[in-house]
Amino acid sequence: MYIAFGVVFLAVMGTMAILIRIQLARPNATFLAPEVFNRLFTMHGTTGIFFVAMPIVFGFGNYLIPLMIGSRDMAFPRLNSFGLWATVLGGVLLYASLFGGDGFWKAGNAPDVGWFAYAPLSETAFSAGHSTDFWTLSLLLSGFGSIATGVNFVATILCMRCPGMKLSLMPLLPWMYLVVGGLVLVTISPLTAAQIMLMIDRYLGGHFFDTGAGGSAMLWMHFFWIFGHPEVYILAIPAFAFESEIVPVFSRKTIFGYPAMVAATAAIGFISLSVWAHHMFTVGMTSYGNAFFVLSTSAISVPTGIKIFNWLATMWGGKIRFKVPMLFCIAFLFQFLIAGLTGIMLAAAPFNWQLGSSYFVVAHFHYVIVGAILFGIFGAFYYWFPKMSGRMLSETLGKWHFWLFVIGFHLTFDFMHVPGLLGMPRRIYTYEAGRGWEIWNLIVLIGAVFQAAAILIFVFDLIYSYFRGAPAGNDPWDAWTLEWSTSSPPPEYNFAAIPAVRSRRPLWDIKHPEDPDWKYE
Amino acid sequence: MAASTASVATAGVPWKLPYRGTVGILSFILAECAIFLIFVVAYIYYIGKSTDGPTPRQVLTLPIFTTICLLSSSLTVHLAVRAFQKNKTAVFRTFWFLTLALGAIFLAGTAREWRRMIFKEHLTIKTNLFGTTYYSLVGLHAFHVSVGLIALALVLVLALLGKVKQEQGERLEVISIYWHFVDAVWVVVFTVVYIIGR
Numbered sequence: 001m002y003i004a005f006g007v008v009f010l011a012v013m014g015t016m017a018i019l020i021r022i023q024l025a026r027p028n029a030t031f032l033a034p035e036v037f038n039r040l041f042t043m044h045g046t047t048g049i050f051f052v053a054m055p056i057v058f059g060f061g062n063y064l065i066p067l068m069i070g071s072r073d074m075a076f077p078r079l080n081s082f083g084l085w086a087t088v089l090g091g092v093l094l095y096a097s098l099f100g101g102d103g104f105w106k107a108g109n110a111p112d113v114g115w116f117a118y119a120p121l122s123e124t125a126f127s128a129g130h131s132t133d134f135w136t137l138s139l140l141l142s143g144f145g146s147i148a149t150g151v152n153f154v155a156t157i158l159c160m161r162c163p164g165m166k167l168s169l170m171p172l173l174p175w176m177y178l179v180v181g182g183l184v185l186v187t188i189s190p191l192t193a194a195q196i197m198l199m200i201d202r203y204l205g206g207h208f209f210d211t212g213a214g215g216s217a218m219l220w221m222h223f224f225w226i227f228g229h230p231e232v233y234i235l236a237i238p239a240f241a242f243e244s245e246i247v248p249v250f251s252r253k254t255i256f257g258y259p260a261m262v263a264a265t266a267a268i269g270f271i272s273l274s275v276w277a278h279h280m281f282t283v284g285m286t287s288y289g290n291a292f293f294v295l296s297t298s299a300i301s302v303p304t305g306i307k308i309f310n311w312l313a314t315m316w317g318g319k320i321r322f323k324v325p326m327l328f329c330i331a332f333l334f335q336f337l338i339a340g341l342t343g344i345m346l347a348a349a350p351f352n353w354q355l356g357s358s359y360f361v362v363a364h365f366h367y368v369i370v371g372a373i374l375f376g377i378f379g380a381f382y383y384w385f386p387k388m389s390g391r392m393l394s395e396t397l398g399k400w401h402f403w404l405f406v407i408g409f410h411l412t413f414d415f416m417h418v419p420g421l422l423g424m425p426r427r428i429y430t431y432e433a434g435r436g437w438e439i440w441n442l443i444v445l446i447g448a449v450f451q452a453a454a455i456l457i458f459v460f461d462l463i464y465s466y467f468r469g470a471p472a473g474n475d476p477w478d479a480w481t482l483e484w485s486t487s488s489p490p491p492e493y494n495f496a497a498i499p500a501v502r503s504r505r506p507l508w509d510i511k512h513p514e515d516p517d518w519k520y521e
Numbered sequence: 522m523a524a525s526t527a528s529v530a531t532a533g534v535p536w537k538l539p540y541r542g543t544v545g546i547l548s549f550i551l552a553e554c555a556i557f558l559i560f561v562v563a564y565i566y567y568i569g570k571s572t573d574g575p576t577p578r579q580v581l582t583l584p585i586f587t588t589i590c591l592l593s594s595s596l597t598v599h600l601a602v603r604a605f606q607k608n609k610t611a612v613f614r615t616f617w618f619l620t621l622a623l624g625a626i627f628l629a630g631t632a633r634e635w636r637r638m639i640f641k642e643h644l645t646i647k648t649n650l651f652g653t654t655y656y657s658l659v660g661l662h663a664f665h666v667s668v669g670l671i672a673l674a675l676v677l678v679l680a681l682l683g684k685v686k687q688e689q690g691e692r693l694e695v696i697s698i699y700w701h702f703v704d705a706v707w708v709v710v711f712t713v714v715y716i717i718g719r
């Protein structure tokens with residue numbers, strides 16, 4: 001359910017992205033009105049983070065965690081469904097803002113304050129009307145849903161493991177989701193609190209972000225980014241988790257450096273709580289403040305680098321099978337590396353002063369969210385779809401999807417860095433000719449079309465294979481974790497008999513009783 | 522509930538995991554802490570930043586009595602759960618009721634204070650930054666007290682009807698943990714609002 005919801009919004013968000021790019025492909029374009037453009041990028045960003053990426057990674061978590069830890073369900077099934085429906089209702093509320101008003105082609109309204117809705121811009125004085133109310137209500141509600149999911153992840157992983165699965169024997173995916181659960185708890189809550197404050201301001205006439213009454217515009221920025229940056233890791237760590245399950249299986253080797261992976265994940269979660277103000281270098285903090293956030297932001301690249309090396313070391317000398325899930329994972333590695341490198345560039349405050357709020361930043365975070373997180377998610381779809389549906393996704397269509405998407409991705413986001421370096425600011429609805437930006441923006445649009453074609457193939461493949469795909473069997477990839485030991489799709493109760501575990505690769509032990517793993521661990 | 526804590530022997534090793542309710546409520550409390558933290562930070566940041574009166578010093582009085590009530594209710598809820606585990610039903614009901622009553626006194630105290638502030642001192646959430654932050658932070662806490670009181674009252678009714686069974690002890694423990702949290706937050710709110718902020 002979560003995942004289907006996310007895929008639907010993925011299509012909506014992608015369409016908005018194409019509209020934005022068509023507008024920007026030529027100078028002085030009039031394809032979209034300026035107000036519509038503002039609404040589009042706001043809705044694109046909000047939808048992308050809260051109603052595409054989060055539902056998909058939460059959906060995979062809710063589905064895979066009980067299977068991988070040998071449990072029959074999550075710890076709180078009812079809370080789980082509350083989380084889902086709160087998120088769905090949040091998404092519906094956000095889009096309900098389209099109805100009424102005179103925005104969207106005179107047919108309705110939508111929030112136009114950017115995905116981070118900086119107060120006081122989002123206060124009633126500057127954003128009268130209901131669209132921003134819808135925005136804040138929607139995020140408040142989906143925030144409650146996320147917190148419920150976070151509670152459920154933590155409780156399930158700590159309390160529902162099957163006999164013998166000590167934390168040190170748990171597969172990496174539940175481990176990483178444990179960190180994600182913790183991060184959700186401590187970082188979605190500040191967003192929720194900030195939304196409550198914004199609503200107090202908007203509905204009850206409070207002054208939290210009212211600069212006229214002594215309130216501070218900085219406070220919202222801090223609160224938002226205390227949520228905003230760890231949020232990246234809430235989305236990225238599940239992608240790391242998919243990577244950590246898929247790479248070993250397709251390299252025919254155990255994961256390299258299991259304890260280091262766990263430690264690096266925990267370190268990323270921890271450090272990510274202390275980097276938020278690197279989104280605010282251009283605001284003008286004290287030099288000590290800047291120095292701290294430069295250092296903490298650079299520090300986070302260390303555990304991230306450890307992970308990249310561990311995945312590479314897992315592949316090193318392995319017998320790699322280049323199936324579609326693995327292709328996505330390899331592309332993930334490469335693109336995540338580049339995303340990390342531009343991240344380190346932006347982490348340097350002076351460099352950031354030059355490029356803050358330019359297209360370089362836009363290119364950087366899309367590199368993370370599309371190039372790493374979305375590629376990880378696609379890998380996960382190809383890898384676990386057989387388990388979920390009992391049928392394989394098509395290898396041929398999958399390769400088409402992969403290559404078109406890789407080409408489109410690099411056309412779009414590699415070349416998006418350039419206008420940023422040339423000084424093109426983000427969120428402008430058009431620009432004058434002769435600044436040298438035209439050709440780059442045109443390439444970006446062409447890339448976006450490639451990606452759209454790839455997504456269409458993917459959606460077609462999902463629907464087609466669901467009904468007509470080749471039967472998968474219980475264990476199509478010859479994998480080692482518990483979810484492959486039950487039938488595909490698994491029964492409602494997951495396992496007929498609760499398994500008992502003695503090593504990190506329980507299924508290997510079952511398949512190879514003569515040479516089980518636990519002798520060596 | 523009972524199943525998740527039951528020990529299953531695997532290869533001679535007993536297998537026991539923490540109760541999911543306890544872990545769940547602790548995770549939830551962690552999230553709540555973050556929410557309160559944001560409100561507390563906003564409160565502290567805005568101390569003395571109001572552009573006009575009334576100021577905290579002019580209108581706030583220390584709610585000593587209600588604070589004592591709320592804090593001692595932590596003790597009574599603890600004693601109630603302990604009595605329940607030892608199967609002393611009457612003692613359990615008495616202490617549980619005491620907890621409820623002490624919490625209600627606290628809430629009534631807050632209501633009285635608000636009434637005085639709004640109608641006598643003319644400080645509302647709209648008046649100035651102090652009003653906004655004060656009513657938000659204290660109100661957020663009062664909301665949590667109310668939720669706790671509803672939970673306590675529900676259990677009390679069920680207990681009087683004889684519907685609370687021995688195997689539900691862990692669930693009572695969960696409510697008790699939440700109640701301790703509400704009390705602990707009050708220590709912070711009290712310090713920030715009535716001591717630092719005054």
